[in-house]
Amino acid sequence: MLPQVAVTIVFFFWPAFESLRLSFFRTSPFGDRQVFVGLENFVRLLSAPDYYQAIANTFVFALGVTGIGVGAGLLVAALATQHIRGLAAYRTALLWPYGIAPPVAGIIFLFIFHPSYGVLPYWLSFVTTYEVNWLLKGWVAMTLVIVATAWTHVGYNIAFFLAGLLAIPTSVMEAASVDGAGGLRRFRSIVFPLLSPITFYLVVVNLIFSFFGSFGVIKAVTQGGPGNATEIMVYKVYKDGFIGLNLGSSAAQSVMLMIVVIGLTALQFKFLEKKVTY
Amino acid sequence: MSIATLPDVRTATRPVAAVTTRPRPRIRWENVVIHVLLLACVLVIAFPLYYAFVISTQTVEQVMARPPLLRPSSHVLENYAGAWSRSHMGRLLWNSAIVALVSTVGKIAISMLSAFAIVYFDFRGKTLVFWMIFVTLMLPVEVRIMSTYEVIGDLGWLDTYWGLTVPLMASATATFLFRQFYQTVPNELCEAAQLDGVGPLRFLWSFLLPLSWANIAALFVVLFIFGWNQYLWPLMITNTEAMRVVVIGIEELIPRTGTHVPEWNVMMAAAMMALLPPVAVILFMQRWFVKGLIESEK
Incomplete structure (x- = not known):
């Protein structure tokens, strides 16, 4: 008991409290002086256009990753409603990228998207003359990091959907078949409603993951660039705090993030309550 | 003989398979389509890793080649030793x-x-x-x-x-x-x-x-x-x-x-x-x- 409490206090409560405190101070770059500035850090932050840019980037990234992940999960679940053979084998064949760290996945996709050697720009050059160069075009860089992150996470969603699918009693499905419901119809009227709590849960988990787990892929691949087209909130906390040494602003950003997490977690608990009925 | 024993092993190790119902003969073709689609998903997911592996076996000249070479080459040892x-x-x-x-x-x-x-x-x-x-x-x-x-x-x-x-x-x-x-x-x-x-x-x-x-x-x-x-x-x-x-x-x-x-x-x-x-x-x-x-x- 004691170790857990100790670790919790030292590494969770104290830091969280420190962030909160620092966000009300302006600290000199060497950390020797601290001046209480009240809400000034927040005011500054919220009046800086690049913070809104970071928020917008974060949402694009999070929605992209969540959309691809949950969408692919649903697709596979829809295909698997026929209760075909070898589902577990498919699950494994789709799940293994989960073991790959997003930064490593990012490096692989960095090459796939490589403007001069990558296979993707090469293939696309047959279709369009548009230059798909992530170094020059912000949205290409964003697509790169989204796809790389989604790649590692698709299997996670699929595993959950399949688990949910197998929890649906076969009798329900058989009854629907007997009543003449086709595959698509069965998915729409039985499977999807029964999977909706899982869908909701996965949306929240994917959002949390892409809000906070996305640092590595950004740092390894684009460093927020080109310009700051892929600068997301977590990366900005790091950049302003560690590279820019603006501790006050960085702490204020941490507090903003905490608010986001608490909001998302509250959503998650709502899901937990719902799940009891299902 | 080995073919005959295979299904047993599968159901034993994968509890999931035990739950599935036997597909009705009349919707067989549907299942074929589904298998093809799922296999396509598997291939799409596997491609980046395959590509990374292929690149890791080539020389720099082969890496830069256009059109890109999508088959493994023979320079595995030197690349891995170099990276190591x-x-x-x-x-x-x-x-x-x-x-x-x-x-x-x-x-x-x-x-x-x-x-x-x-x-x-x-x-x-x-x-x-x-x-x-x-x-x-x-x-x-x-x-x-x-x-x-x-x-x-x-x-x-x-x-x-x-x-x-x-x-x-x-x-x-x-x-x-x-x-x-x-x-x-x-x-x-x-x-x-x-x-x-x-x-x-x-x-x-x-x-x-x-x-x-x-x-x-x-x-x-x-x-x-x-x-x-x-x-x-x-x-x-x-x-x-x-x-x-x-x-x-x-x-x-x-x-x-x-x-x-x-x-x-x-x-x-x-x-x-x-x-x-x-x-x-x-x-x-x-x-x-x-x-x-x-x-x-x-």
Whole structure:
């Protein structure tokens, strides 16, 4: 008991409290002086256009990753409603990228998207003359990091959907078949409603993951660039705090993030309550 | 003969297959379409890794070739040896293994103990403690990096294995999993043990631990992957090359556009080595992995 409490206090409560405190101070770059500035850090932050840019980037990234992940999960679940053979084998064949760290996945996709050697720009050059160069075009860089992150996470969603699918009693499905419901119809009227709590849960988990787990892929691949087209909130906390040494602003950003997490977690608990009925 | 025994093995090892109903003959063609679609998904998912592997076997000239060569070449050894020596791969893998194993074992041990305390003991402040652990679920490391960094600095743990592993050990998820599991253990077992004069720690060791192996295995796999793939935390608290973990260490091999020779073959060889251990763990322990994944999120 004691170790857990100790670790919790030292590494969770104290830091969280420190962030909160620092966000009300302006600290000199060497950390020797601290001046209480009240809400000034927040005011500054919220009046800086690049913070809104970071928020917008974060949402694009999070929605992209969540959309691809949950969408692919649903697709596979829809295909698997026929209760075909070898589902577990498919699950494994789709799940293994989960073991790959997003930064490593990012490096692989960095090459796939490589403007001069990558296979993707090469293939696309047959279709369009548009230059798909992530170094020059912000949205290409964003697509790169989204796809790389989604790649590692698709299997996670699929595993959950399949688990949910197998929890649906076969009798329900058989009854629907007997009543003449086709595959698509069965998915729409039985499977999807029964999977909706899982869908909701996965949306929240994917959002949390892409809000906070996305640092590595950004740092390894684009460093927020080109310009700051892929600068997301977590990366900005790091950049302003560690590279820019603006501790006050960085702490204020941490507090903003905490608010986001608490909001998302509250959503998650709502899901937990719902799940009891299902 | 081997063909005849194959289906039995499958149903035995994959509980999922047992649940499936026999497909009706009249919708067979539909199943064929589904298999084709699922296989297409598998191929799309597998392509990036295949491509990375192919690149890791080529020479720089082959890497730069247009159209891109999508078949493996024969330069495996030199690329992997090059990547190994240039990124100090031995050291990187060792560090990653330490971080992943120590944080995983520590996390499981701590969570077991605290879940045990929460379930089997009444003490003052129990609700407070429970609530405190609960809150840690909500605050990922990323949110409080700056100040956690300061705490580690104050403890003098920068650039040490302590600093790398201990902060990762507090995990609400694992505590909840064990708590949930202990609550399913019948109370009679505890009472019987007490009657026989078994102390609490002995009860934990000789009764609960043997019952928990399935949960421990499942958690172990999930946490191992989690620990191996840590990025932000190791990046922040290590300054020296000797303490880098592999996910971070291979980054310096990325040929940035411009001055570098585009040695993507060496880069991909290093990436393959970095991703192989966790992927192998998932593949070999997939049953535990899926169990851990799904149960730890309940």
